[in-house]
Amino acid sequence: MxxxxxxxxxxxxxxxxxxxxxxxxxxxxxxxxxxxxxxxxxxxxxxxxxxxxxxxxxxxxxxxxxxxxxxxxxxxxxxxxxxxxxxxxxxxxxxxxxxxxxxxxxxxxxxxxxxxxxxxxxxxxxxxxxxxxxxxxxxxxxxxxxxxxxxxxxxxxxxxxxxxxxxxxxxxQGDSTAETLYTPAPEGSLHEALEGVTERFDVSVGSYPRSENRPGRIRVSSTDPETVAAAMAWLRDRVETTAPPSTSEGGSK
Missing domain, CATH: 3.40.980.10 (MoaB/Mog-like domain)
Structure with missing residues (x-):
């Protein structure tokens, strides 16, 4: 929708x-x-x-x-x-x-x-x-x-x-689903992974750079939850990850 x-x-x-x-x-x-x-x-x-x-x-x-x-x-x-x-x-x-x-x-x-x-x-x-x-x-x-x-x-x-x-x-209610991966890596180092995941999977990918108080984010979305899960697993094997920021630290999940 x-x-x-x-x-x-x-x-x-x-x-x-x-x-x-x-x-x-x-x-x-x-x-x-x-x-x-x-x-x-x-x-x-x-x-x-x-x-x-x-x-x-x-x-x-x-x-x-x-x-x-x-x-x-x-x-x-x-x-x-x-x-x-x-x-x-x-x-x-x-x-x-x-x-x-x-x-x-x-x-x-x-x-x-x-x-x-x-x-x-x-x-x-x-x-x-x-x-x-x-x-x-x-x-x-x-x-x-x-x-x-x-x-x-x-x-x-x-x-x-x-x-x-x-x-x-x-x-x-729509049929889009999304997951977010958090990473301490600078956005410039993610180019190969971001290009690779969109070549291999039918997903939309958004990359959001890290700041002083929060890590960077990669958001993967699609209408198929299994495709999102597979794309996220592929990314986790290739991108350094970290825990999501807590709301008390000024972040959001």
């Missing part, structure tokens, strides 16, 4: 917000056997978002878009997805009823906040999704995400985004 990730937000491009969503999603997708082929960050530009959704929904098995979906003027992500897929942007009645109940409960529990900030909630905007889309509702979120065709729209807020992904994560 080939997946593209689009993260939307002026604040990410300005450097004021770190794009943890893309790395978190890529890791979870890879764990499930899917292959992430593109990661792109773009501004809160409705036409630009729509253009990428239009083109990438045809080019990839799935597209994940994360960004503002709350119904405020700068939250254009869901509306742009509707544009890109040439669908009307409509109020979803069940979502609207849910948000009305949630807003009433919030006002009852926080009357001082409502009065102090003159809180106005645009229920219809938050309850709108592309026509025919399936809502992705999480308990802690306000506006829902949605699935329309092969495009998944998640909130930009990390906790809400992760909850939305977890609710549909089983849909990203």
């Amino acid at each position: 080939n997946v593209a990730i689009v993260t939307v937000g002026d604040e990410i491009l300005a450097g004021s917000t770190t794009n943890t969503n893309a790395s978190w999603l890529a890791e979870r997708l890879t764990e499930r056997g899917s292959t992430v082929q593109r990661i792109l960050t773009i501004p809160d530009d409705r036409e630009l978002i729509a253009d990428y959704v239009d083109r990438w929904s045809d080019a990839f098995d799935a597209v994940i878009v994360t960004g503002g979906i709350g119904g405020t003027p700068d939250d254009v992500t869901v509306e742009a997805v509707a544009d890109g897929l040439e669908r009307e942007f409509v109020v979803h009645d069940e979502i609207r009823e849910r948000l009305l109940e949630k807003a009433a409960a919030f006002r009852d529990e926080n009357p001082e906040l409502v009065e102090e900030y003159d809180l106005q909630l645009d229920i219809d905007a938050a309850a709108s999704i592309p026509e025919g889309a399936t809502p992705i509702v999480v308990t802690d979120g306000w506006a829902p995400g949605c699935l329309v065709e092969n495009v998944y729209v998640f909130a930009g807020i990390p906790d809400e985004m992760r909850a939305m992904f977890d609710s549909v994560g089983d849909e990203f």
Whole structure:
């Protein structure tokens, strides 16, 4: 399953917000056997978002878009997805009823906040999704995400985004498998082994150089676990190996 990730937000491009969503999603997708082929960050530009959704929904098995979906003027992500897929942007009645109940409960529990900030909630905007889309509702979120065709729209807020992904994560099961070998050898000395393993086995190989605090890595992937295992055994006979770094040392498995 080939997946593209689009993260939307002026604040990410300005450097004021770190794009943890893309790395978190890529890791979870890879764990499930899917292959992430593109990661792109773009501004809160409705036409630009729509253009990428239009083109990438045809080019990839799935597209994940994360960004503002709350119904405020700068939250254009869901509306742009509707544009890109040439669908009307409509109020979803069940979502609207849910948000009305949630807003009433919030006002009852926080009357001082409502009065102090003159809180106005645009229920219809938050309850709108592309026509025919399936809502992705999480308990802690306000506006829902949605699935329309092969495009998944998640909130930009990390906790809400992760909850939305977890609710549909089983849909990203793929058949790719991978193993990682750790080595103290400098990357320049690995050329012969890396060339040899790709000649002998139908695998993809990534080599990542060592740094001061962690060893180098060789990552071998394929759709066939037995081929990966054979390729890794071949490499271990030819490359000096070391134990994986612990997370306390700043590494990751």
